[in-house]
Amino acid sequence: MPTAAAIIIGDEILSGKFDDENGPWLVRRCRTLGIDLKRISIISDEVETIADEVRRASSAFDFVFTTGGIGPTHDDLTLEGVARAFGVALYEHPDLADMIKTRMGDAANQDAMRMAMVPVGAELWRTAPKRFPVLVCRNVLIFPGVPKYLQAKFDDIADRLGGEPKTSRRLVTEQTESEIAATLRRAAEQWPEVAIGSYPRFETDPHTVIITIDGRSQGALDACTEWLQAQLRTKSI
Amino acid sequence: MPTAAAIIIGDEILSGKFDDENGPWLVRRCRTLGIDLKRISIISDEVETIADEVRRASSAFDFVFTTGGIGPTHDDLTLEGVARAFGVALYEHPDLADMIKTRMGDAANQDAMRMAMVPVGAELWRTAPKRFPVLVCRNVLIFPGVPKYLQAKFDDIADRLGGEPKTSRRLVTEQTESEIAATLRRAAEQWPEVAIGSYPRFETDPHTVIITIDGRSQGALDACTEWLQAQLRTKSI
Numbered sequence: 001m002p003t004a005a006a007i008i009i010g011d012e013i014l015s016g017k018f019d020d021e022n023g024p025w026l027v028r029r030c031r032t033l034g035i036d037l038k039r040i041s042i043i044s045d046e047v048e049t050i051a052d053e054v055r056r057a058s059s060a061f062d063f064v065f066t067t068g069g070i071g072p073t074h075d076d077l078t079l080e081g082v083a084r085a086f087g088v089a090l091y092e093h094p095d096l097a098d099m100i101k102t103r104m105g106d107a108a109n110q111d112a113m114r115m116a117m118v119p120v121g122a123e124l125w126r127t128a129p130k131r132f133p134v135l136v137c138r139n140v141l142i143f144p145g146v147p148k149y150l151q152a153k154f155d156d157i158a159d160r161l162g163g164e165p166k167t168s169r170r171l172v173t174e175q176t177e178s179e180i181a182a183t184l185r186r187a188a189e190q191w192p193e194v195a196i197g198s199y200p201r202f203e204t205d206p207h208t209v210i211i212t213i214d215g216r217s218q219g220a221l222d223a224c225t226e227w228l229q230a231q232l233r234t235k236s237i
Numbered sequence: 238m239p240t241a242a243a244i245i246i247g248d249e250i251l252s253g254k255f256d257d258e259n260g261p262w263l264v265r266r267c268r269t270l271g272i273d274l275k276r277i278s279i280i281s282d283e284v285e286t287i288a289d290e291v292r293r294a295s296s297a298f299d300f301v302f303t304t305g306g307i308g309p310t311h312d313d314l315t316l317e318g319v320a321r322a323f324g325v326a327l328y329e330h331p332d333l334a335d336m337i338k339t340r341m342g343d344a345a346n347q348d349a350m351r352m353a354m355v356p357v358g359a360e361l362w363r364t365a366p367k368r369f370p371v372l373v374c375r376n377v378l379i380f381p382g383v384p385k386y387l388q389a390k391f392d393d394i395a396d397r398l399g400g401e402p403k404t405s406r407r408l409v410t411e412q413t414e415s416e417i418a419a420t421l422r423r424a425a426e427q428w429p430e431v432a433i434g435s436y437p438r439f440e441t442d443p444h445t446v447i448i449t450i451d452g453r454s455q456g457a458l459d460a461c462t463e464w465l466q467a468q469l470r471t472k473s474i
Binding site: 011012013014015016017018019020023024027028031037038039040041042043044049071072073074075104107108109110111112114146148149166168176177178179180181182184185188195196197198199200202203212214 | 248249250251252253254255256257260261264265268274275276277278279280281286308309310311312341344345346347348349351383385386403405413414415416417418419421422425432433434435436437439440449451
């Protein structure tokens with residue numbers, strides 16, 4: 001199962017000007033695709049911060065998805081950050097430059113042309129005919145911050161990411177986490193290929209604990225779930 | 238202005254089982270308090286991952302807020318991660334052990350007592366009388382993952398964090414980002430104490446760009462905002 005990290009770039013999220021829609025969307029999309037999203041970072045528009053985050057995520061995970069910071073204004077620093085992460089320069093990509101000139105005509109000023117400046121070695125992954133391609137540097141896929149464009153471009157290239165979806169089971173009990181902790185630990189040891197989560201819910205009366213059982217092997221999921229149901233006082237959901 | 242990082246710990250967010258409410262809440266709360274929230278990381282329940290993230294954030298920012306992973310079950314690894322970040326052991330804190338025994342009585346089994354195991358050197362910051370104190374290791378404040386408990390405990394200790402709120406102005410234009418990029422860059426150079434953001438909105442017709450102007454000096458904010466209004470074709474909001 002491929003692993004991935006998402007890097008959400010933008011002071012506007014951290015300062016509360018806009019809510020982040022891209023992290024939650026990528027969570028759901030990765031789950032559907034069977035990509036193991038291992039971290040999400042929301043970071044500010046600073047070249048060195050972007051470079052550091054991209055460098056570490058690129059070496060730790062199969063894919064890195066960045067969102068935001070690729071427009072023409074002074075606070076758009078993602079491409080500079082990615083270039084610095086890999087110690088390469090930016091250059092004007094001829095295909096992108098042509099696209100910008102064709103699309104914008106006389107409005108393609110110097111600032112607009114910044115959007116054609118890409119890290120040396122970047123590939124263009126083709127998307128639907130009318131959309132800009134996705135820029136890919138090594139294993140880093142660079143997406144816009146505007147949710148509808150991120151989503152359209154991600155879906156255009158999703159079949160290149162591989163992945164095999166997980167299945168999830170869920171149990172609910174009114175026992176406390178302390179009461180069930182030993183049982184969950186034994187299950188986690190007995191079925192190491194299964195991921196078991198425990199989440200207390202205090203908004204229910206009486207309080208409940210949701211137990212989640214995730215994995216790719218139906219046999220292990222069934223066995224682990226049945227064993228837990230035998231050990232715990234679970235309720236139907 | 239103090240800086241801070243939030244570390245949201247929990248596979249349940251990354252796998253899409255639960256939405257993260259704590260990141261957005263901390264964004265709004267830090268803004269109100271005048272704390273400069275510089276990054277949010279959502280990471281999985283793995284001791285080494287937690288240790289690495291805590292270590293880096295602790296050295297880079299004034300405060301680090303962790304949420305999640307402090308219950309009694311096998312997937313609660315935050316305290317172990319924080320201890321490893323600082324190269325210290327866990328020990329049973331006598332005050333916390335007493336509180337757990339008083340509160341839980343006979344139900345205070347070995348797993349419940351795990352919640353009293355804290356990194357050597359941890360302080361307890363007192364909260365409202367009936368609540369557990371906030372555990373603080375160096376500059377790392379450790380909060381629960383359940384939103385209502387995080388919020389109550391954070392508000393109990395918020396006056397110890399300092400901070401001086403920023404003011405924000407906002408302009409809207411129908412000019413494109415490429416058209417206005419040079420003007421924004423000149424403003425950013427002329428008023429370096431002011432942070433200028435540019436956010437295209439494609440859901441409006443015609444498309445618009447929101448320009449934000451943030452800072453602590455009213456004089457600089459006024460001057461920068463007036464200069465931008467004179468240079469750009471802005472609309473009233």
